[in-house]
Amino acid sequence: MLTGTQVAFIGGDARTLEIIQRLTELDATVTLIGFDNLKQTFSGATHAELTEEAFADVDAVLLPVVGTDDEGKIDGVFTSKELRLTDACLARLPKHAKVYAGMAKPYLKSLCAKHDIALVELLERDDVAIYNSIPTAEGAVLLAIQHTDITIHGSTVVVVGFGRTGMTLARTFQGLGAKVLVGVRKDDHFARAFEMGFQPFHTAQLQQHVGAADILFNTVPSLIVTSKVIAAMQPRAIIIDLASKPGGTDFRFAERRGVKALLAPGLPGIVAPKTAGRIIASVVSQLIMEDSAKRGNGV
Numbered sequence: 001m002l003t004g005t006q007v008a009f010i011g012g013d014a015r016t017l018e019i020i021q022r023l024t025e026l027d028a029t030v031t032l033i034g035f036d037n038l039k040q041t042f043s044g045a046t047h048a049e050l051t052e053e054a055f056a057d058v059d060a061v062l063l064p065v066v067g068t069d070d071e072g073k074i075d076g077v078f079t080s081k082e083l084r085l086t087d088a089c090l091a092r093l094p095k096h097a098k099v100y101a102g103m104a105k106p107y108l109k110s111l112c113a114k115h116d117i118a119l120v121e122l123l124e125r126d127d128v129a130i131y132n133s134i135p136t137a138e139g140a141v142l143l144a145i146q147h148t149d150i151t152i153h154g155s156t157v158v159v160v161g162f163g164r165t166g167m168t169l170a171r172t173f174q175g176l177g178a179k180v181l182v183g184v185r186k187d188d189h190f191a192r193a194f195e196m197g198f199q200p201f202h203t204a205q206l207q208q209h210v211g212a213a214d215i216l217f218n219t220v221p222s223l224i225v226t227s228k229v230i231a232a233m234q235p236r237a238i239i240i241d242l243a244s245k246p247g248g249t250d251f252r253f254a255e256r257r258g259v260k261a262l263l264a265p266g267l268p269g270i271v272a273p274k275t276a277g278r279i280i281a282s283v284v285s286q287l288i289m290e291d292s293a294k295r296g297n298g299v
């Protein structure tokens with residue numbers, strides 16, 4: 001339980017509601033900042049304005065998946081007020097407090113470092129990334145269906161990158177009856193992809209393996225689907241780039257060449273916000289409970 005643990009939520013979206021639900025069930029003392037337009041109520045949660053005082057006794061600060069932007073602005077779909085995490089806010093946080101976000105831009109990283117406050121980037125964790133790969137793959141299936149006029153079954157799918165997302169994607173499309181080629185850069189990944197029944201190749205040879213692709217999914221967060229790769233694709237093929245912005249595709253060249261290419265960030269939050277929220281809720285509640293137990297709180 002989280003009895004006696006103070007948690008402040010600042011901004012967020014439908015995913016955040018799942019985390020609030022979980023932490024209130026665990027009896028945390030929850031303060032909601034930037035939820036003034038929210039109709040739903042949570043027993044035990046109170047609303048507050050974003051002031052420095054609101055940070056005074058807080059053990060954990062929960063930010064939305066993107067954390068803050070480069071100026072400290074926090075997105076909140078349940079408020080029309082501007083939310084900004086300032087230097088003065090962090091200065092009021094107790095030193096044992098932790099800031100949780102899906103990911104952190106340099107602004108948030110340097111603010112936490114300056115005040116010696118621990119920052120937890122939840123999407124960096126293997127467990128969160130692997131659980132998240134499930135709604136991501138389902139979103140990828142949705143996009144593939146929406147943007148092609150052929151069945152996935154019998155199609156040729158190239159998955160570039162064989163990490164936490166790439167592996168789930170490859171298996172999902174294989175399960176739907178596609179012929180799946182997987183681009184890897186490590187020999188052990190090559191062997192694993194072979195063992196799993198995919199057709200592996202080294203990403204250095206990407207250009208030589210895209211000719212038959214109906215759909216190419218990229219999960220490598222750096223420019224890898226270059227103009228040369230795109231030029232080797234069939235014009236009717238589609239590129240769905242899942243890597244974090246700006247993706248790993250030369251979108252300008254794809255457009256010039258007439259190959260449809262789309263960047264598709266944030267699929268878990270779009271196709272399955274409840275599940276995406278529960279994934280984060282389950283991990284974050286565990287982490288806060290561990291910290292709380294170390295401080296001798298909770299029962």
Ligand code: NAP
Nearest residue numbers: 129136161162163164165220221242243244264265266267
């Ligand atoms: P990951 O586990 O680190 O996998 C990335 C893969 O890319 C690894 O196989 C890595 O190879 C490979 N790679 C990295 N740089 C490369 C390069 N220069 N050349 C060749 N291969 C390279 O990451 P992940 O969790 O799968 O996430 C992948 C991307 O998808 C990230 O940008 C993430 O933010 C994004 N993502 C998007 C969504 C969405 O909804 N669109 C959802 C989840 C994640 P090694 O193993 O050899 O390092």
